[in-house]
Amino acid sequence: MEKQGKTQPQLRTRRPSRLSRSCIILAISLFLFSFMLPSRTSFFQNQEHKSNIAKVQKCAIENLKSDLSFLDAASPIEEYEFLDRRDRLARALVASEADAFILEPGYTFQYYGNISQSDWEPWEPEERPFLMLVLPRISGGVISAKTAFLAPYFEEGRVRMLGIPSREPELEIVIWEEHWDPYSTLIESQLFSGLADRKPKIVIDEEMRDFIARGLANAGFQTQGLTPEVELVRQIKSSTEVEVLRAVNTGTVAAVRAMRPCLVAGLTENEVRDILDASLLSIGFSLFFNIVLFEEDGALPHCGFVVGQKKLTHETMVVIDVGAHYLGYSSDICRRFFIDGAAKPKRACLNFLSFFSDKMGLFKQVPHVETELHAEKLRVWKIVLDAQTAAASQFKPNNSAANVDLAARKVIEEAGYGYGFTHRLGHGIGIKGTIFQLEFNHILTTSPYLNKWNTKVALQPGMTFTNEPGIYLEGKFGVRHEDIYLITENGEAELLTGRRAAGPYSP
Incomplete structure (x- = not known):
């Protein structure tokens, strides 16, 4: 029997060295990091930016509140001043040869009627006219203001709840029903009954909407814009x-x-x-x-x-x-x-x-x-x-x-x-x-x-x-x-x- 030849060595897969494995892991990590870095960077930058805004906000408020002495001399306008404004307006109307000043909710209404901006939301100008009227009254040579309102019938109680300063114990309100013409109702009211047969001459506020101004004119009022005398009341x-x-x-x-x-x-x-x-x-x-x-x-x-x-x-x-x-x-x-x-x-x-x-x-x-x-x-x-x-x-x-x-x-x-x-x-x-x-x-x-x-x-x-x-x-x-x-x-x-x-x- 012949002797068997030497056994051939088996082929074996070479295992990577520790250094090679480290390189592979590093390459994979760098590859993944290249995708993750932008999002991670963006995230941390966003967090840092939000933190900066909060710091700036805190700094600004603390600086401002360190000295609030500029508020010390300010106080709300008292009731008597609103009444005085209307009296000055009445004198301006006489100087302008006008019978009344008419306005609707807005800045001028606020000025004369003490309707603050926070109160505008429950009563913004709407399709139903709600108007303030200031009319001059002369007694013993002294000119003073009579204040009245035109309002829808169902809103009368709401008008009285506004707390508008008045010398009268109760606000005078000319009311109109939904099926009436509000402007004709106003001109036919007792407010203008003493003018004989002439048209009432009224000054209308610059904020008044066109359809109301036209309604007043169509009802028989002689309308005009602000006169210099009337404007001066608010300017001073x-x-x-x-x-x-x-x-x-x-x-x-x-x-x-x-x-x-x-x-x-x-x-x-x-x-x-x-x-x-x-x-x-x-x-x-x-x-x-x-x-x-x-x-x-x-x-x-x-x-x-x-x-x-x-x-x-x-x-x-x-x-x-x-x-x-x-x-x-x-x-x-x-x-x-x-x-x-x-x-x-x-x-x-x-x-x-x-x-x-x-x-x-x-x-x-x-x-x-x-x-x-x-x-x-x-x-x-x-x-x-x-x-x-x-x-x-x-x-x-x-x-x-x-x-x-x-x-x-x-x-x-x-x-x-x-x-x-x-x-x-x-x-x-x-x-x-x-x-x-x-x-x-x-x-x-x-x-x-x-x-x-x-x-x-x-x-x-x-x-x-x-x-x-x-x-x-x-x-x-x-x-x-x-x-x-x-x-x-x-x-x-x-x-x-x-x-x-x-x-x-x-x-």
């Missing part, structure tokens, strides 16, 4: 009104000023708006309007397109145009500013970045462009402030509204930016300031108006105005400074916003 503010206006406007500026040092890069326009809103609410103000715009978004006075997502940087010109309500009165202020610069990096890091950028040839042209734009922002900021100063010097009794506007316009035109001052200088302010409904492009302000053609209106002590010159460079940025001024007897206007802006880092 009492000392109580002035203190409320001072509180709400100073407080609104204080809220912006308290928020600014807390702001950080990366916040959006909407986030800054929400932070400011929360700050105003924290001190008992109610929200009115709030426009926050960055850079070229602020190059139109009231914007006019969808904004909100532009992010804040240290070079951003921040635009804030904001108003709030307090005790029934409005604020309307505007500030332009920069946020504080970023913390300086460590010297070693700074040297490395400088060396790297030099070697790679990066950023050689950018500093010149940014510096030129920044310099223009600072220059325009100062020009607009100088224009505001010039206008403030013209707030004197008996000066014309036109002269105030022209003083500001002259400064801006001489600086070469006349083309960028595209609106009037300002408007009156009281219970009504500026209403912005941007989605409908609806803006509502109150007289008198400060524009270069308004030569007929003479300023009177007690009038309050916005002073808001601006320069708008489309595609780049816009600057507007807005403060509130009171015309005084001594000829030097009184600032009702605490203090003006001191610099682009001190609004």
Whole structure:
């Protein structure tokens, strides 16, 4: 028997070394990490951003609440003042040779009837006329106001529950049934029975809707718009009104000023708006309007397109145009500013970045462009402030509204930016300031108006105005400074916003 040959060695699979296995695991881990990193990074960045917003909000509110002395002198309008307003209105109606002033729920109704904004919701203007009438009555040579109302029959009890101040023990209400003509019912009532055969001459409020004005005219009333005498009643503010206006406007500026040092890069326009809103609410103000715009978004006075997502940087010109309500009165202020610069990096890091950028040839042209734009922002900021100063010097009794506007316009035109001052200088302010409904492009302000053609209106002590010159460079940025001024007897206007802006880092 032959000897068997040597057994052939069996083929064996070579096991990877520990090093090879480690490389495979590392490769797989890197592959998975490359997919997970963006989502993990986004998650943590989002959490950090939310934390930043909360910190900024807390900082802003704490800064604002550190000094609330601007609220100390403000108090609600008392009942006697509403009655006095109507008596002054009655005297204005006699001077206007009018038999009555007629208005429906709105700002003017609030002014004369003590219907606060919070009460508008249960009684907004609707298709059934609910009207207030103020009629002059003369007794012993003294002119006083008689106040009455036109209301649907089924709403009579509701009208009496409004708590409208009255000298009479019970409100006088002319009621009408659903199948009656309310306007004919009013003209045939005892309110106008002493006018013989002539048509009652009535002044209708500027807020009155057209169908009601036409209904009154068709029923036989001789209607006319606001007369200068009637407008002047609301334009001249009492000392109580002035203190409320001072509180709400100073407080609104204080809220912006308290928020600014807390702001950080990366916040959006909407986030800054929400932070400011929360700050105003924290001190008992109610929200009115709030426009926050960055850079070229602020190059139109009231914007006019969808904004909100532009992010804040240290070079951003921040635009804030904001108003709030307090005790029934409005604020309307505007500030332009920069946020504080970023913390300086460590010297070693700074040297490395400088060396790297030099070697790679990066950023050689950018500093010149940014510096030129920044310099223009600072220059325009100062020009607009100088224009505001010039206008403030013209707030004197008996000066014309036109002269105030022209003083500001002259400064801006001489600086070469006349083309960028595209609106009037300002408007009156009281219970009504500026209403912005941007989605409908609806803006509502109150007289008198400060524009270069308004030569007929003479300023009177007690009038309050916005002073808001601006320069708008489309595609780049816009600057507007807005403060509130009171015309005084001594000829030097009184600032009702605490203090003006001191610099682009001190609004």
